[in-house]
Amino acid sequence: MIQFSHVYKTYTGPVHALKNIDLTIDKGEFVFITGPSGAGKTTLFKMLSAYDKPSSGNVNVAGFDLGKIGVEKVADFRRRIGVIFQDFKLLKDRTIFENIALPLLVRGDRPAQIQRRVSEILDHVGLLEKADQRPEFISGGEQQRTAIARALIHQPGVLIADEPTGNLDPSLSEEIMDLLERVCAQGTTVFVATHDLEMVKRRKKRTIQIAGGMIIGDNK
Ligand SMILES: Nc1ncnc2c1ncn2[C@@H]1O[C@H](COP(=O)(O)OP(=O)(O)O)[C@@H](O)[C@H]1O
Numbered sequence: 001m002i003q004f005s006h007v008y009k010t011y012t013g014p015v016h017a018l019k020n021i022d023l024t025i026d027k028g029e030f031v032f033i034t035g036p037s038g039a040g041k042t043t044l045f046k047m048l049s050a051y052d053k054p055s056s057g058n059v060n061v062a063g064f065d066l067g068k069i070g071v072e073k074v075a076d077f078r079r080r081i082g083v084i085f086q087d088f089k090l091l092k093d094r095t096i097f098e099n100i101a102l103p104l105l106v107r108g109d110r111p112a113q114i115q116r117r118v119s120e121i122l123d124h125v126g127l128l129e130k131a132d133q134r135p136e137f138i139s140g141g142e143q144q145r146t147a148i149a150r151a152l153i154h155q156p157g158v159l160i161a162d163e164p165t166g167n168l169d170p171s172l173s174e175e176i177m178d179l180l181e182r183v184c185a186q187g188t189t190v191f192v193a194t195h196d197l198e199m200v201k202r203r204k205k206r207t208i209q210i211a212g213g214m215i216i217g218d219n220k
């Protein structure tokens, strides 16, 4: 479960990026976060993924108190979540296979196990044939699926995707959203920030609207 209570985030300026956010999300839910540029979506995701701490209030994810979490526990927490950044953040000098294998290497899995898991997920996201390519030689949609595979390889309980279809054409966007829905159906809580309101309308999922750092709508 994910719980935000009275969460504020103020950057120096001051910029009040989040104001009094109260939010409860159950395990296995699929949630869209929508709002215009500057609304606070990425800031909300940073709070959720322990990349930054709230200025006040509580953020609790899977039993971790993220406002108070220490450095040694952050690594432990991150192993339970998957994050997809808008710009993918793939390693250029590594193959698709190696990019996806990274979280398992870091965790110290054995080579045979890594081989099996990565092959499985490459198949799942339709990239088996691209395993040995480097990111610059595959399409935008394939890079995006690589980023998703890397975020899912360690079977996280929560997947956070910040504008995952921001740079893709409509049919690729639909493909990516189908994939995220399948991941959710298998038990992962999925959060997707987007400003594609047409896509949100079609998907009929819980949609939290934020503007000016505040929740202005929450339609289940
Ligand atoms: N590191 C930062 N320092 C100062 N202001 C920031 C920082 N990050 C974001 N902001 C500001 O906080 C507000 C919310 O930004 P952000 O969460 O990135 O919105 P969104 O992802 O919805 O576009 C914006 O006004 C933005 O300029």
Ligand SMILES: [Mg+2]
Pocket: 041, 042, 043, 162
């Ligand atoms: Mg953003």
